[in-house]
Amino acid sequence: MTEITISSETRRQSANRIQLALLAVLMIGLLIAPFVLYPVFLMKVLCFALFASAFNLLLGFTGLLSFGHAAFFGGAAYFTAHAVKEWGVPPEAGILLGVVGAAFMGLIIGFFAIRRQGIYFAMITLALSQMFFFFCLQSNFTKGEDGLQGVPRGHLLGFIDLSQPLNMYFFVLLVFVVGIFAVWRIVHSPFGMILRSIRENENRAISLGYSVSLYKLSAFVMSAALAGLAGGLKALVFQFATLTDVTWQMSGEVILMTLLGGIGTIFGPILGATFIVTLQNYLSTTGFPVTVITGIIFIICVLLFRRGIVGEFNASRLAAKLGFRSKN
Amino acid sequence: MTDRQSLLSVRGLNAWYDESHILHGVDLEVREGETVTILGRNGMGKTTTLRSIMGILRKRTGAIDFDGKDLMNRPLHHTARAGIGFVPEERGIFATLSVEENLMLPPIVSKNGMSVDEIYELFPNLKERRSSQGTKLSGGEQQMLAMARMLRTGVKMLLLDEPTEGLAPVIVQRIGEILQTLKQRGMTILLVEQNFRFASKISDRFYVMDHGVVTEGFDVAELPARMDTLHEVLGV
Amino acid sequence: MMMIFGIPIQAFLGQLLIGLINGSFYAMLSLGLAIIFGLLRVINFAHGAQYMMGAFVGFLLLSWIGINYWLALLVAPVIVGITGIVIERFALRRLYNLDHLYGLLFTFGLALVIEGGFRYVYGSSGQPYATPDILSGGVNLGFMYLPIYRGWVVVASLIVCIGTWLLIEKTKLGAYLRAATENPTLVQSFGINVPFLLTLTYGLGTALAALAGIMAAPIYQVSPLMGSNLVIVVFAIVVVGGMGSIMGAIVTGYMLGILEGLTKVFYPEASNIVIFVIMAIVLLVRPAGLFGRDV
Incomplete structure (x- = not known):
């Protein structure tokens, strides 16, 4: 022994x-x-990787499938873009406002959604984020179909010119690393342990005396805030915020990234986001229908590949040889 | 008794719930027209045996032959058509169906079934309450309904899982009478029962199960001689 | 001019009618979702895509081989229903033993493929579908002008809904479905082929969506994305109604359609979101839904 x-x-x-x-x-x-490689492409990958990691905090480590995360991602993009463009705040403050806004929206949507479980939770988050989509469609604040265009990147801390692609890239990379580290910290904290015990067996967590609703809501808000961080960042990278980022298709995309990469793993969502963004970039040059391919990957993942890339790797012989512990 | 033909034969039956191995090679035999009771303490695999014979539990190995047919490789919905009716412990009365709809639900599998009139004669209170919601019946009535709906189908054999559980003594007595009537009509019955006294009145033979295997089998005539050891084994 | 709550009565009744029409489609769609969910425990995200397919198949049948509206009412649901049966038989049923969320994700992927595929082939602009001659025109009811086709849609959808309800509540097949919703294993142990029942149910549910689609074709234009936002509204309706009851799904569908129409009269800005707001309120007051049995 x-x-x-x-x-x-x-x-x-x-x-x-x-x-x-x-x-x-x-x-x-x-x-x-x-x-x-093109910095803008890389920055896009990083933004989506962070978004998927934020989403995975909820799905992978708390067991809640949100079908409305686009509201936080796209919402924060609007908040950041608006603050930077209309109020002229510096980029770091703009992103912070985006995060706060997303967290606040997470609080509201989460408050309603955690009243039901499983499939209903998914449908409620979907419906409420769709409500936000309609709000964005009509409101003056978002400029409707046009979106907020020409958002200046500004000067970080007043002296780093973010309109320089490399400066912007390293700023995005820094935020990305900090964001992923935050996810990692949350997952490996006592708080994260409780979240996982809720995922494994909610009733047992309740009978152990944990206020499960409060934990779920906290996880929801944290996930929303991190998704907002990604969204705000994306608004600065592309210098616009549009309706695309608040649609339910976007909520679906982040699910796919996470599922493809591996639910409940740290690297999975990053890998999945990289794969999907690269694929979309490639497909957009060929004129082939992106949604069809996305849908097919979705179907394949659900039917045959539910552990995702990282999950399959962890369960494989190669992983055992290299000495990785297969999780669970 | 022994001259009767074997109807159900189970050989070396193993069964699993997920990863846990519940049955470790069950052997039993039920002949036509017999009433056989499986005795045993809780958790010894009695219910699992019934569910495996029926095919509800799919993770199983061994051999099950019924009426000359191999039951191992058929889908669940073919077991009833072979002629076996299962009445689960929880009775399985449907809340969204009326009493009559519950009664009429299982498809007819042979011409030998009772007609609805005959069933209502045997269970007069079901007739009275035919249009009420299935689960509005009392526990005893639900048990009777659960048995009655299998009788209409014309199955040759009934698997009954603890039919008397939680019922008042007069209802238990009534169920005993009904089972006697069924016996007279030639029904073969495999019973799982904790109520030893009830079982001893209607059974022809007994099996005792312990930790997933059948440890003994004997005729009702041998019962008095075995009472002491049985009390020990069953803890009653 | 007659006024009601400070609104001209014509405008009021006009919006009420539009609400009733939308409600008719909501009711038919949430009915199909509820039937599928009841038995399969799958939230059919592809429901909107299948509604669109119904309209498109009708449109294509007309333009390719001249099959008219009345025949299409029958043929389009059958064709779409068959695609549903194939999907259930070869893919969906592999997910029943997993978390129900996988069913939602699978049908989501399906919706993307169907909608994306139609958009790729036919573009995203709408195609008109002519109202059948006998139903074109309108009647002046004195207090308002009623386009005959719209009246027909309301009546036909009521017939479809009540017919489906009768099928489920009053027939033997319906008894099988209800019983299998409660305890599929036991029903199968009775000798009923439950896997086949599940296939049939998915086919029936998708056929209902397609029927709604072909009925919608002359009112809204036929376009690949006509069902994509609709399906989410119908989800909200299903949450409001609670998925336990067929009648609940129908009643909630009509009710919320009318309510949405009335919102257009009194506070047009909120008409897009009123159903979601009601969903939120219902979640606070009665989380299981108005007609729900489960919590």
């Missing part, structure tokens, strides 16, 4: 070492990337 414990302990250590090494390679890659 002792021997086995030791070997699994060393294996875990080596797994951690491999993971750290991978993380280092990834970081170096992200630092070099803008000199090789």
Whole structure:
């Protein structure tokens, strides 16, 4: 017995070492990337990766499927764009306002949604985010179909000119890393443990005396706020905020990214977002219908590939050889 | 008794709920027209045996033959057509169906079934309450309805899971009478029952189950001699 | 001019009629969703796409081989229903043993494929579908002008809804469906082919959506995205009604359609969102829905 414990302990250590090494390679890659690839494309990937990670905090680690996360992502994009363009606030304050706005919306939508579970939760979040979509469609604040165009990126902290692509890229990268770290911290905190116990067995969590509703709502707000961070960032990157980001199709897309990459894993959503954004970028040059491909990937994932890329990898022999612990 | 033909034969039946292995090689035999009771403490696999024979529990190995037909590789909805009716412990009366709709629900599988008139004769209170909601009936009435609806279908054999559970003594007595009537009509019955006294009045033979296997089988004539050991095994 | 609550009565009744028409479609669609959900425990996200398919199949039948409206009312639902049966048989049924959310995600992907595919082939602009001659024109009721086709839609949808309700509440097949909704395993142990019943139910539900689609074709234009926002409104209606009851789905559909119409009279800005607001209120007051049995 002792021997086995030791070997699994060393294996875990080596797994951690491999993971750290991978993380280092990834970081170096992200630092070099803008000199090789289009910064705007990379920034788009990072924004969606952060968005999917925020979404996964809810689906993967709390077990709640929100079908309305576009409201937070696209809503924050509007808030940030409006604050920067109309009020002339600096970019960091604009993003902060976006985050606060998204968190507030998360509080409201979450308040209603957590009254029901499972499939109803999904439908309620979907319906309420659709309500927000209609609000955006009609309101003057969003400029309707046109959206908020020509949003200035401004100067970060007053002296870093974000209109320079590289400056903007490293700012986005920094926010991305901070965001992912926040997700990681939340997941591995005692709070995250309770969220997972809610996911595993809600009734048991209730009988253990946890105020499950409060935990769910907190997770919902945190997820909304992080989705807002991604949305606000995206508004600065592309310098506009439009209706596209608040549609239910967008809510579906982030589900797909997470599902494809691997629900309940840290790297899954990042990988999934990278894949989907790259694919969409490629498809948009071919004239092939993006939604059809997206739908087909969705169907394939649901029918055959529910663990996602990272989940399949963790369950594979290669992962066992490299010493990764397969989760659960 | 022994000259009767075997109707149901179970050999080496293993069954699993998810990962937990419940039945470890159950062997039993029921002959035509017999009433056989499976005795045993809670959690020993009695209900699981019935559910596996019926095919509700799909994770199973071994051999089940009924009336010359192999039941192992048929889908669930073919078991009833082979001639077995199952009355579950929770009775399974449908709330969204009236009493009569509940009664008429199971399809007829052979011509030997009772007519609705005959059933209402046997269960007069069901006739009275034919249009009320199924679950508005009392527990005893629900049990009778659950049995009655299988009688209409013309199945050769009934699997009854604890028909007397939670019922008042006079209702238990009434159910005993009904089972006697069915026996006289030639119905084969496999019963799971905790109520030992009830079972001893109507059964021809007994099996005792312990930890997922059948440990003993004996005729009702041997019952008095075995009372002491049975009390020990069953903890009654 | 006669006024009601400070609004000309013509305008009031006109919006009421529009509300009733929308309500007719809401009722038919939420009815189909409720039937599918009841038995399959699948929220059919593709319902809006299948509604669109009904309209499109009708449109294509007319323009390719001249099949008229009346025949299309029969043929389009059958064709779309068959696609539903194929989908259930080869894909959907593999998800029944999993979390119900996978059914929602699968049908979501399906909706994307169907809507995206039609848009790719036919573009996103609408195609007109002529009102059948016998139903064109209108009658002056004295207090308002009633286009005959719209009157027909209201009557026909009522017939469809009541017919479906009777099918489920009063027939043997309906008894099977109700019983299988409660306890599919037991019903199957009675010797009823429940897997086949599930296939049939999905086919029936999608056929209902297609029927609503072909009925909608002469009113709204036939376009690939005609069902895409509609389906979410219908979701909200289903949450309001609670998915336990067929009659609940029908009544809530009409009720909210009319309410939406009235909102257009009194506070047009809110007409798009009034159903969602009502959903939120119902969630606060009665989380299981107005007619819901489950919590």
